Amino acid sequence: MSSSRRATIGDVARRAGVSKATVSLACSGKRPVSEATRQRVFEAAEHLEWTASESARALATSRTATIGLVLARSPEVISTDPFFPRFIAGCESVLAEAGMGLLLSVVATEEDETAVYRRYATGRVDGVILLDVQTEDRRPALMRELGLPAVLLAPSPAAAGLDGADFGNVRDKSEDEGETTAFPVVLAENAPAIRDLVNLLAEAGHRRIAHVSGPLRYVHATERRNAFEAAMLEHGLDPSLVVDGDFTAASGRSCTLDLLDREPRPTAIVYANDVMAIAGLSLARSRGLLIPEQLSLTGFDDSDLAAHLSPGLSSVSTRADEVGATTARTLLGTLAGIAIPVTRVAGPTVIARGSIGPPPDLD
Amino acid sequence: MSSSRRATIGDVARRAGVSKATVSLACSGKRPVSEATRQRVFEAAEHLEWTASESARALATSRTATIGLVLARSPEVISTDPFFPRFIAGCESVLAEAGMGLLLSVVATEEDETAVYRRYATGRVDGVILLDVQTEDRRPALMRELGLPAVLLAPSPAAAGLDGADFGNVRDKSEDEGETTAFPVVLAENAPAIRDLVNLLAEAGHRRIAHVSGPLRYVHATERRNAFEAAMLEHGLDPSLVVDGDFTAASGRSCTLDLLDREPRPTAIVYANDVMAIAGLSLARSRGLLIPEQLSLTGFDDSDLAAHLSPGLSSVSTRADEVGATTARTLLGTLAGIAIPVTRVAGPTVIARGSIGPPPDLD
DNA sequence: CTGAAAGCGCTTACAG
DNA sequence: CTGAAAGCGCTTACAG
Numbered sequence: 001m002s003s004s005r006r007a008t009i010g011d012v013a014r015r016a017g018v019s020k021a022t023v024s025l026a027c028s029g030k031r032p033v034s035e036a037t038r039q040r041v042f043e044a045a046e047h048l049e050w051t052a053s054e055s056a057r058a059l060a061t062s063r064t065a066t067i068g069l070v071l072a073r074s075p076e077v078i079s080t081d082p083f084f085p086r087f088i089a090g091c092e093s094v095l096a097e098a099g100m101g102l103l104l105s106v107v108a109t110e111e112d113e114t115a116v117y118r119r120y121a122t123g124r125v126d127g128v129i130l131l132d133v134q135t136e137d138r139r140p141a142l143m144r145e146l147g148l149p150a151v152l153l154a155p156s157p158a159a160a161g162l163d164g165a166d167f168g169n170v171r172d173k174s175e176d177e178g179e180t181t182a183f184p185v186v187l188a189e190n191a192p193a194i195r196d197l198v199n200l201l202a203e204a205g206h207r208r209i210a211h212v213s214g215p216l217r218y219v220h221a222t223e224r225r226n227a228f229e230a231a232m233l234e235h236g237l238d239p240s241l242v243v244d245g246d247f248t249a250a251s252g253r254s255c256t257l258d259l260l261d262r263e264p265r266p267t268a269i270v271y272a273n274d275v276m277a278i279a280g281l282s283l284a285r286s287r288g289l290l291i292p293e294q295l296s297l298t299g300f301d302d303s304d305l306a307a308h309l310s311p312g313l314s315s316v317s318t319r320a321d322e323v324g325a326t327t328a329r330t331l332l333g334t335l336a337g338i339a340i341p342v343t344r345v346a347g348p349t350v351i352a353r354g355s356i357g358p359p360p361d362l363d
Numbered sequence: 364m365s366s367s368r369r370a371t372i373g374d375v376a377r378r379a380g381v382s383k384a385t386v387s388l389a390c391s392g393k394r395p396v397s398e399a400t401r402q403r404v405f406e407a408a409e410h411l412e413w414t415a416s417e418s419a420r421a422l423a424t425s426r427t428a429t430i431g432l433v434l435a436r437s438p439e440v441i442s443t444d445p446f447f448p449r450f451i452a453g454c455e456s457v458l459a460e461a462g463m464g465l466l467l468s469v470v471a472t473e474e475d476e477t478a479v480y481r482r483y484a485t486g487r488v489d490g491v492i493l494l495d496v497q498t499e500d501r502r503p504a505l506m507r508e509l510g511l512p513a514v515l516l517a518p519s520p521a522a523a524g525l526d527g528a529d530f531g532n533v534r535d536k537s538e539d540e541g542e543t544t545a546f547p548v549v550l551a552e553n554a555p556a557i558r559d560l561v562n563l564l565a566e567a568g569h570r571r572i573a574h575v576s577g578p579l580r581y582v583h584a585t586e587r588r589n590a591f592e593a594a595m596l597e598h599g600l601d602p603s604l605v606v607d608g609d610f611t612a613a614s615g616r617s618c619t620l621d622l623l624d625r626e627p628r629p630t631a632i633v634y635a636n637d638v639m640a641i642a643g644l645s646l647a648r649s650r651g652l653l654i655p656e657q658l659s660l661t662g663f664d665d666s667d668l669a670a671h672l673s674p675g676l677s678s679v680s681t682r683a684d685e686v687g688a689t690t691a692r693t694l695l696g697t698l699a700g701i702a703i704p705v706t707r708v709a710g711p712t713v714i715a716r717g718s719i720g721p722p723p724d725l726d
Numbered sequence: 727c728t729g730a731a732a733g734c735g736c737t738t739a740c741a742g
Numbered sequence: 743c744t745g746a747a748a749g750c751g752c753t754t755a756c757a758g
Contacts, residue, residue, distance in 0.1 A: 006510075008735055019745045024737060034743060053486040055421035056735035059750045064418060066466070075684070079449050080667045082442035089438060089469045096468070096475070101487060103429070104467040105459070106452045112459070123416040123751090124464060147369075249671035278641070279671045285648060286673035304443040308612035308642045310649035321438070371751055382729045387753055397727060419751035422734045486735090 007048035015044035027052070058123070067095065067331055068125035068148075070105040072113050072132070076248045078106060080275050082303040083320045084131075090324025091129070098332055100126075114142065121146035127331050130183075133159055133219045140183060151184045151331045153323065157342075159219035160185040184334050186327045186343050190220055191227035193316045193348040194270070197298050198231035200314075200352060201268045206296065206359045210241035210266035212255040212276055221247075224272050224300070241266055245276050252276025256283045267295065267359035274299035274306050274315055281313065281355065292357030302351055311354025318348045370411035378407035390415065421486070430458065430694055431488035431511075433468040435476050435495070439611045441469060443638050445666040446683045447494075453687025454492070461695055463489075477505065484509035490694050493546075496522055496582045503546060514547045514694045516686065520705075522582035523548040547697050549690045549706050553583055554590035556679040556711040557633070560661050561594035563677075563715060564631045569659065569722045573604040573629035575618040575639055584610075587635050587663070604629055608639050615639025619646045630658065630722035637662035637669050637678055644676065644718065655720030665714055674717025681711045 013020045018037055026033045026041040033041075044050075058064045069088070071078055078084065088102065095102055103125055107113045117139070120128060127149035130139050140161075143150040154160035161182075201209050211228040214221030225242060232239035243258055245251035252275060259266055260283075271277035277299035281291060289295045291311060299306055299315040306313040326345045333340060376383045381400060389396040389404040396404070407413075421427045432451070434441055441447065451465065458465055466488055470476045480502075483491060490512035493502050503524075506513040517523035524545075564572050574591040577584030588605060595602035606621055608614035615638060622629055623646075634640035640662035644654060652658045654674060662669055662678040669676040689708050696703060 009737095010735080020736080021738075021746085022744060025744090028737085030738090032743070037743080051481075051485045052737095053422075053735055055418060055425075055427060055486045056750090057737075058418035059416075059422045059752080060735080060737040062418075062750075075449065075452060076667045078452065079445035084448070085442045085469070086438065088467070089441065092469050096470075096479070099482070101466050101482075102468070103464050104451070105465070106448070106455050107459075116459070118414075119462070119464075122414045123418045249668045253671045253673070275668060278668060282672040304439045305612045305638060305641060308616045309645040310616070372753095373751080383752080384730080384754075385728060388728090391753085393754090395727070400727080415753095416751055419734090420753075422736080423751080423753040425734075 006053075007050040009050070009052065011048055012041065012044045012050050015048065016040040024052075062123075064124060064126050065099060066101045066103050066125045067091075067328070068103045068105070068117075068120045068128040069131070070107055070113060070116050070128070072107050072110075074246075074248070076250075077246075080249070081247065081273070082301050083318060086320035087131070087324035087327075090321035090326075091328040092324075093321075094325045094328040094332070100332070110138075114138075117142055117146060117148065121148050126335050127151070129153065129327055129331060134217050135219060135222070143183070149183075149331070149334050151186060151327055151334060153186050153188065153327055155188060155190040155220040155223040157187065159223060160187065160342075182341065184330050184339055184341055184343070186323065186330050186345060188318070188323050188345050189347045190223045191230075193300075193350055194224050194227035195231040195234075196350045197270055197314075197316070198228060198235070200350065200356060201270070201296060201298075202231075202235040202237065204296070204356065204358045206268040207237055208241065208264065208266045209237065209268045209270060210243070210259050212243055212245045212252065212259075212269060212271045212280065214272040215246045216244060221272055228270055245272060247273050247276065249275050249279040252279035253283050256280035260284065260287060260289075268297070268356075269295070270298050272300055274301045274303040274313060277313055277315075277355075278305060278309070281309070292355050294360045296356045296359070298356065300348075306351075307353065309355075314353045314356045315351050316348045317351055319346060322346065369416075370413040372413070372415065374411055375404065375407045375413050378411065379403040387415075425486075426698075427487060427489050428462060429464045429466050429488045430454075430691070431466045431468070431480075431483045431491040432494070433470055433476060433479050433491070435470050435473075437611070439613075440609075443612070444610065444636070445664050446681060449683035450494070450687035450690075453684035453689075454691040455687075456684075457688045457691040457695070463695070473501075477501075480505055480509060480511065484511050489698050490514070492516065492690055492694060497580050498582060498585070506546070512546075512694070512697050514549060514690055514697060516549050516551065516690055518551060518553040518583040518586040520550065522586060523550065523705075545704065547693050547702055547704055547706070549686065549693055549708060551681070551686050551708050552710045553586045554593075556663075556713055557587050557590035558594040558597075559713045560633055560677075560679070561591060561598070563713065563719060564633070564659060564661075565594075565598040565600065567659070567719065567721045569631040570600055571604065571627060571629045572600065572631045572633060573606070573622050575606055575608045575615065575622070575632060575634045575643065577635040578609045579607060584635055591633055608635065610636050610639065612638050612642040615642035616646050619643035623647065623650060623652075631660070631719075632658070633661050635663055637664045637666040637676060640676055640678070640718075641668060641672070644672070655718055657723045659720055659722070660718045663711075669714075670716065672718075677716045677719045678714050679711045680714055682709060685709065 013023045025031045105116045130152045213225040229239035243255040245255045302315040302317040306315040376386045388394045468479045493515045576588040592602035606618040608618045665678040665680040669678040
């Protein structure tokens with residue numbers, strides 16, 4: 001019958017015949033230890049199945065080895081958006097390697113969100129990742145108030161406040177060191193992919209191309225819409241066929257309903273995400289439209305479904321896992337004192353599938 | 364210029380003119396404190412913006428106020444399955460109220476999974492939730508070895524080892540207290556909903572009904588398949604039209620391809636999840652089949668898309684958020700010493716939509 | 727009802 | 743290269 005109590009560093013020290021300091025040093029490698037001692041310490045640790053208590057270490061070092069992530073979207077979007085799980089998986093791969101954990105919160109209201117960050121700040125996490133940056137985002141200011149290190153994921157330099165626009169991520173001098181206190185930004189640009197999509201459609205001959213946007217309070221949704229409009233203008237096309245969706249299937253359906261009733265109706269629709277596009281595709285088909293012969297459609301996110309619909313849904317791969325990994329790495333760097341102001345990740349890329357074709361002869 | 368250092372319980376005690384013990388007791392309410400003292404303590408705490416450091420509390424109480432959840436599915440399924448995010452949101456709602464956090468891990472291999480649990484056991488979490496129980500699940504034994512409290516989510520009593528079948532969750536006496544060491548189980552039965560689905564189809568006149576299963580190493584997938592077969596037999600129908608999918612869109616597509624090539628082909632297909640059903644629906648349509656006139660389809664999970672396709676996809680609502688809340692509550696109870704062996708939650712319910720109709724006149 | 731003190735299990739200057 | 747000691751910031755018996 002083994003003793004049920006978990007071993008402590010004291011037990012290991014005793015068994016190895018050394019001090020607790022030596023055990024700690026031998027395991028962390030923070031200072032050299034003679035090979036013989038190291039051996040004894042490791043043998044003892046292994047025998048006693050000892051690993052340092054994370055709580056004790058947290059108290060001693062003021063490091064929690066945990067980072068925080070809060071998701072503040074509607075249940076519909078959270079349950080449906082492939083970006084979050086992939087992003088999280090990407091984070092995890094680098095966090096796990098660094099022995100760090102991810103504390104996840106999903107909140108329904110701004111009030112809850114603030115409460116969560118305040119709890120995070122009571123020694124629960126070392127830093128946070130800020131997703132879904134909004135036009136007037138309260139979070140950077142809150143993070144500063146709470147003294148929580150953070151990194152921002154943004155779809156454009158402007159969105160991250162890097163072009164002088166201020167949404168809280170302003171640069172200012174901290175009195176003691178003269179450093180900037182702006183938060184590091186990971187940049188995953190959305191605009192180029194949207195432009196590529198419009199180019200593809202315009203070159204196929206489409207002239208009436210519509211856009212179903214995401215909720216415009218999110219800078220990435222605004223970015224996509226702006227990119228759509230800019231690309232349309234570049235082709236000399238009317239950029240005004242835009243309806244505002246909210247990333248849910250319901251809005252994808254109703255926006256498509258709206259667009260299909262226009263006279264003349266668009267020959268192509270660029271959706272701000274896959275779920276809306278799939279709902280739209282389904283609706284169009286049920287109206288008797290052939291895809292892509294009578295209507296071309298594109299999504300965004302490259303969800304698992306997109307590739308396996310018939311025809312396949314053209315979409316945009318956001319490489320959410322890579323973005324997650326880079327973001328986590330950037331945060332770890334920040335925590336280690338190596339702050340990289342801006343990290344640009346490989347942008348999203350268009351994946352053309354059967355849902356795009358030439359426009360019908362309408363005239 | 365406010366002092367940048369975070370206030371400690373000592374600062375609060377000094378300012379309130381009381382001992383640290385009194386501050387602690389006043390805030391936790393674990394022992395009565397005179398109203399006057401209480402006032403002073405609260406005033407001081409508020410003024411100093413003090414909240415107890417979670418790390419220090421963790422060390423003092425051997426409680427981390429954190430529970431762990433590991434997701435061990437393929438990227439495709441994790442990014443696509445609406446159950447996980449909803450379940451997590453449900454957990455969070457009760458955890459937040461209890462001041463607890465959720466440590467989330469997503470792993471790719473069994474090896475990584477084991478490593479994560481071992482790290483959890485080093486004072487990182489107070490307990491874990493075990494999802495996606497498998498037929499020979501290694502985790503209950505591992506949790507016992509690590510001394511990690513756990514609760515299991517299972518789709519049937521048998522799946523939870525409650526009918527004598529042993530998958531690690533055996534009952535045995537702990538020497539000191541004579542209690543059972545089996546893990547509490549939250550029961551969300553899958554079988555009734557599948558039976559309802561088959562009933563619906565059979566009563567509409569279908570006789571050749573097929574099933575596309577999930578990966579059968581998961582007991583919930585097996586449950587659904589078994590329930591399908593049993594229901595078919597109850598109606599005197601051939602239960603052998605089963606093909607094994609794996610919950611991905613790709614498998615939904617290929618399994619449907621397989622089924623549509625059978626001679627005679629099924630007039631209805633019951634899929635083990637929505638993603639496979641949506642891929643199947645899309646394929647069938649592209650083959651020129653009218654839905655539901657020539658083929659009826661049903662999913663499982665009631666993803667956001669299901670309700671907004673055209674026609675809507677009949678599905679099964681699993682109330683993942685309620686299940687998550689109940690599971691979290693059960694775990695908190697266990698940690699508080701109130702172990703409820705089995706908690707039955709309201710089972711999934713069928714939601715009939717346009718994708719179901721009478722069978723075509725084939726003969 | 728309240729205070730002084732010990733203790734949770736680590737890490738990290740400080741001496742040697 | 744190693745040890746003795748202090749300290750991280752709480753909580754909780756133990757006295758009074």
